[in-house]
């Protein structure tokens with residue numbers, strides 16, 4: 001009895017909070033509308049979302065300025081990396097004090113991850129490449145690299161492989177050298193790095209230049225260390241935050257975009273959610289198409305519904321037989337497909 005009463009009370013409270021929140025949003029939107037109508041906001045400008053906190057965003061304009069903006073009520077689901085149209089409010093001296101985002105530009109692509117209820121939610125947009133980081137220690141399992149590659153291929157964002165901790169690599173390159181050569185032969189860019197030497201990041205900087213990248217990869221491979229080295233200047237990182245967002249830094253786990261002026265305006269988007277990206281759920285077709293060297297053969301099996309297991313006339317099995325598809329990649333494909341049914 002008392003339990004029911006309590007839950008009704010709780011429900012009432014939740015409804016009340018939601019109603020208040022909606023009312024506040026409506027009021028702010030009303031204010032924005034009248035300010036926009038009164039010309040209190042300046043002309044439309046383009047910008048990029050570099051961090052977001054609910055309905056509040058940090059937007060970087062064409063210059064270096066970062067402006068705390070809020071959203072028009074009709075705009076939902078903006079994420080870090082989105083390109084937006086915004087308008088600035090200025091104080092009497094002409095300094096931009098805040099802004100309002102009025103529209104979102106079309107996305108080139110979007111990275112998604114499941115929320116706690118298992119529904120896919122966007123976490124970042126307009127990314128040029130996914131850097132899959134692995135290391136000499138802990139040694140990578142080829143399956144895991146393939147899994148990341150498949151997940152990257154499914155997003156349509158170009159993957160590249162980064163082998164870190166090459167200071168721990170034996171002189172002859174060992175097995176990893178062979179593994180890298182295999183991925184290079186498939187056409188994937190491969191970069192080797194170390195945070196232990198001054199010049200260890202040169203190749204990485206080159207690969208980052210002029211583009212927007214995200215780092216993904218298993219724990220302990222050195223993603224944080226690489227990012228620390230790329231953004232050595234603390235102020236550069238904090239520079240990505242406008243004044244009041246600094247207070248709330250630890251309360252947000254959303255993605256953040258960093259600019260690296262030293263590398264031809266390379267951009268990095270980082271967040272714990274993105275780092276776990278390889279572990280998203282995929283279906284069998286996505287996995288099959290995610291092995292890029294299979295693409296030439298798909299559709300050429302004798303049976304249209306071929307599962308590429310032991311069917312006669314399977315174009316993939318024949319390609320493995322001929323040595324056109326590496327047996328380890330094929331084994332890895334099997335392994336990943338089989339694991340789909342376990343989750």
Ligand SMILES: Nc1nc2c(ncn2[C@@H]2O[C@H](COP(=O)(O)OP(=O)(O)OP(=O)(O)O)[C@@H](O)[C@H]2O)c(=O)[nH]1
Nearest residue numbers: 164165167194195196218219220221222223224225
């Ligand atoms: N020898 C060597 N060690 C490195 C290198 N880069 C990073 N490490 C070490 O590897 C360990 C893990 O590095 P992190 O940067 O925390 O790894 P991470 O990928 O960010 O891990 P998560 O935060 O768990 O995702 C640390 O002890 C680093 O000091 C490297 O190039 N060479």
Ligand SMILES: [Zn+2]
Nearest residue numbers: 301306308314
């Ligand atoms: Zn087949």
